[in-house]
Amino acid sequence: MTLDTVGVLHRSRVIFIEGGQGVRSHLNTLGIHVGDCLEVVERAPFRGPVLVQVNGTRLALGRGVARRVRVEPAETFRPVAGSVITEAG
Amino acid sequence: MKFLLAGQPNSGKSTIFNAIAGYRSATANFPGSSVSYTLSRALIHGREVDVVDLPGMYSLTSSSPEAGEAVHFVAEEDWDLIINVLDASRLERSLELTLQLLQLGRPMVVALNMMDEAERHGMKVDVEALSEELGVPVVATIGRRGQGLKALFRVALQTAHCAAPTGTGCFDKEVATAVAKVRVLLEEAGYKSRIPMALTATKVLELDPHFRAKVLEAAPETEAAIDAIIADLQEVHGWSADQVVSGCRHAMAHTIWEKVGELGRPKVGWRERVDRLLLHPVTGGPLMVVILAGVFFLVFGVGQRLEAPLVAWFDALQAMIEGRFPLETLVGSLLSGIFMGVAGGLTIVLPYLLPFLLALAVLEDSGYLPRMAYILDNLMHRIGLHGKSVLPLILGYGCSVPAIMATRILESRRDRRITAALAAFIPCSARTIVIYGLVAAYLGPLWALGIYVLNLVVIMVIGRVLSRFLEGRSPGLILEIPNLAVPSPETLLAKTWLSLKEFLIIAWPVLVVSSLVLSLLEWAGAGGVVNQALAPLTVWTLGLPVAVGMTLIFGILRKELTLVMLVQALGTNQLDEVMTTVQLVVFTLFVVFYVPCVATVAAMARELGWKDTAWISGLTVVVALVLSLAGRLVFTVI
Numbered sequence: 001m002t003l004d005t006v007g008v009l010h011r012s013r014v015i016f017i018e019g020g021q022g023v024r025s026h027l028n029t030l031g032i033h034v035g036d037c038l039e040v041v042e043r044a045p046f047r048g049p050v051l052v053q054v055n056g057t058r059l060a061l062g063r064g065v066a067r068r069v070r071v072e073p074a075e076t077f078r079p080v081a082g083s084v085i086t087e088a089g
Numbered sequence: 090m091k092f093l094l095a096g097q098p099n100s101g102k103s104t105i106f107n108a109i110a111g112y113r114s115a116t117a118n119f120p121g122s123s124v125s126y127t128l129s130r131a132l133i134h135g136r137e138v139d140v141v142d143l144p145g146m147y148s149l150t151s152s153s154p155e156a157g158e159a160v161h162f163v164a165e166e167d168w169d170l171i172i173n174v175l176d177a178s179r180l181e182r183s184l185e186l187t188l189q190l191l192q193l194g195r196p197m198v199v200a201l202n203m204m205d206e207a208e209r210h211g212m213k214v215d216v217e218a219l220s221e222e223l224g225v226p227v228v229a230t231i232g233r234r235g236q237g238l239k240a241l242f243r244v245a246l247q248t249a250h251c252a253a254p255t256g257t258g259c260f261d262k263e264v265a266t267a268v269a270k271v272r273v274l275l276e277e278a279g280y281k282s283r284i285p286m287a288l289t290a291t292k293v294l295e296l297d298p299h300f301r302a303k304v305l306e307a308a309p310e311t312e313a314a315i316d317a318i319i320a321d322l323q324e325v326h327g328w329s330a331d332q333v334v335s336g337c338r339h340a341m342a343h344t345i346w347e348k349v350g351e352l353g354r355p356k357v358g359w360r361e362r363v364d365r366l367l368l369h370p371v372t373g374g375p376l377m378v379v380i381l382a383g384v385f386f387l388v389f390g391v392g393q394r395l396e397a398p399l400v401a402w403f404d405a406l407q408a409m410i411e412g413r414f415p416l417e418t419l420v421g422s423l424l425s426g427i428f429m430g431v432a433g434g435l436t437i438v439l440p441y442l443l444p445f446l447l448a449l450a451v452l453e454d455s456g457y458l459p460r461m462a463y464i465l466d467n468l469m470h471r472i473g474l475h476g477k478s479v480l481p482l483i484l485g486y487g488c489s490v491p492a493i494m495a496t497r498i499l500e501s502r503r504d505r506r507i508t509a510a511l512a513a514f515i516p517c518s519a520r521t522i523v524i525y526g527l528v529a530a531y532l533g534p535l536w537a538l539g540i541y542v543l544n545l546v547v548i549m550v551i552g553r554v555l556s557r558f559l560e561g562r563s564p565g566l567i568l569e570i571p572n573l574a575v576p577s578p579e580t581l582l583a584k585t586w587l588s589l590k591e592f593l594i595i596a597w598p599v600l601v602v603s604s605l606v607l608s609l610l611e612w613a614g615a616g617g618v619v620n621q622a623l624a625p626l627t628v629w630t631l632g633l634p635v636a637v638g639m640t641l642i643f644g645i646l647r648k649e650l651t652l653v654m655l656v657q658a659l660g661t662n663q664l665d666e667v668m669t670t671v672q673l674v675v676f677t678l679f680v681v682f683y684v685p686c687v688a689t690v691a692a693m694a695r696e697l698g699w700k701d702t703a704w705i706s707g708l709t710v711v712v713a714l715v716l717s718l719a720g721r722l723v724f725t726v727i
């Protein structure tokens with residue numbers, strides 16, 4: 001499934017980032033890599049952007065961008081601080 | 090000696106820069122508040138040092154023009170030391186840039202900034218251990234309070250004379266081998282660059298368009314071999330090479346973070362609770378409307394309270410001067426010109442400008458703007474843009490020049506062009522003075538609010554039309570949302586002062602001179618000629634008093650002049666006695682929309698080129714004419 005369909009407060013793991021090198025490296029430098037766990041914090045109504053918590057930062061991703069991030073559900077274990085977990089590839 | 094302040098966006102570079110250079114570089118709580126570099130000479134522990142504040146960059150790769158400028162500066166200019174400013178509360182991610190900067194193999198110091206934020210997030214960082222891991226000095230700082238900055242610059246001075254770090258960190262085996270291979274390839278091809286070969290090789294593997302183009306230009310014969318190495322790397326890992334390299338760096342940063350950092354319980358304070366409401370799907374939108382309307386009425390209320398006593402006082406003074414030196418004499422007319430310029434600045438412009446700039450500063454420093462970008466993303470898609478364009482547009486309410494420059498934070502040229510065009514239509518603080526001082530003051534605040542709303546509607550329509558015509562792609566919203574912050578009063582004042590200074594030292598003198606010129610023209614009877622020449626526009630088309638012709642011309646110089654000149658041209662402070670409601674509205678509509686001032690046109694030409702500037706300026710005139718004409722018709726019919 002893709003990130004734009006993930007429900008609020010669900011954790012998921014990035015398995016693939018579609019699209020050109022531009023978007024991919026932009027997401028990479030902002031902290032979203034393949035293998036990272038992220039959590040959808042909020043979804044704006046009317047197909048607006050999603051807000052995700054990843055690697056200790058919060059990012060707003062437009063639906064179009066979120067659709068390019070393919071994810072799988074991650075175990076719902078929560079770290080103490082709710083921020084930093086990574087399984088870097 | 091030259092020090093560079095480099096780091097990821099919103100890490101506090103400009104704040105640290107301002108602490109030693111005086112408030113020169115605008116700071117704000119959103120990524121991308123600096124879009125070009127600022128240089129200043131500062132005295133640090135008795136030594137003269139040039140300090141450069143660079144725009145933020147997430148990586149040594151240029152994804153947008155403003156980051157491109159920072160990357161270019163680091164790669165191509167002469168400098169002695171990098172002060173890498175990190176946001177400690179986002180340490181792990183920030184280290185990814187640090188690892189790249191280390192590869193430059195030049196003297197470097199790390200400023201571990203925002204230690205207060207990190208603490209609030211329940212994070213502990215072992216500064217010594219981090220310094221050990223990176224092989225460069227690390228100083229903990231809280232830029233906002235000036236903590237640790239003395240130590241930072243002392244260490245920087247010491248380090249600038251020391252040997253450069255040897256470059257730490259090792260990529261995993263495949264990446265390291267690939268880097269080595271590219272390196273050998275480049276060395277054999279005789280490729281020369283100021284940037285260390287290993288860094289160039291890494292960037293080439295990362296598919297960085299800038300580095301790739303540079304390498305292929307100097308050594309085109311290496312292309313096939315490089316592509317083969319990239320393909321190999323891809324094969325081994327199963328992902329594209331850029332993701333392999335960046336994933337590898339990510340892992341290195343993570344390892345360092347695990348060694349030096351510790352996570353405790355984050356504090357959940359009122360800021361987090363407010364933030365949930367601000368971003369909530371149900372409450373977010375309505376709260377935004379409430380906040381913006383609140384700003385509007387607050388500015389109006391404060392402005393009005395400031396204006397009334399000032400106007401009364403200056404009116405009395407003016408009556409006294411005119412009693413002594415009648416207007417018909419040359420001296421009297423000169424004096425009155427100077428007086429009107431000085432008084433106009435003080436009584437008409439400042440009362441609204443001051444609260445307005447303060448309110449805008451609060452919005453910027455609290456971190457609300459990126460939240461607006463998030464909430465409005467959807468709406469912006471309707472006009473073919475995305476949420477990030479909201480940032481330059483809101484800055485446009487302050488001044489169109491920084492707004493147009495701020496379009497650099499947008500990744501695609503198409504978005505930059507459309508956003509810059511729309512920013513020209515946003516009423517800047519100078520045009521705001523006309524809306525407040527004319528419409529709100531004489532017709533009531535709701536009328537003024539109506540003009541703002543109409544302006545937004547017109548901008549949406551124009552945006553829709555432009556995005557149909559301008560080709561290109563729009564990548565979609567990718568924006569970091571910083572933590573909410575309570576703006577510090579000193580920063581707010583410093584910032585307001587920075588914008589106000591612009592008015593005081595540039596606009597006000599222009600105002601006085603223009604006012605003088607207007608008086609002289611009128612005294613010599615030449616004003617009438619210009620006014621008559623403009624009569625087809627002003628009188629016949631718009632139905633305005635003939636005397637407003639000159640004010641529109643002066644308005645192109647600086648929009649602050651418009652209202653002051655209007656008062657002067659019509660010879661009274663009680664404009665509602667000489668202008669009808671229709672005339673007030675039509676005049677305001679025209680002024681709000683027609684050609685932005687000279688400075689804006691220049692900024693636009695710099696960012697977009699003359700062709701775009703010409704059609705955008707033309708468009709503003711057409712829109713202003715259509716709207717004010719429509720306004721006239723509607724009102725006369727009613």
Ligand SMILES: Nc1nc2c(ncn2[C@@H]2O[C@H](COP(=O)(O)OP(=O)(O)OP(=O)(O)O)[C@@H](O)[C@H]2O)c(=O)[nH]1
Binds near residue numbers: 102105205230231233
């Ligand atoms: N809590 C806290 N806030 C800080 C600190 N240093 C700076 N800030 C705030 O962080 C925000 C961003 O600071 P800037 O100096 O504009 O950041 P910058 O790195 O220049 O950002 P860009 O120019 O966008 O790359 C401002 O609102 C500052 O007031 C700090 O040590 N602690």
Ligand SMILES: [Mg+2]
Binds near residue numbers: 102104114143144145
């Ligand atoms: Mg800055």
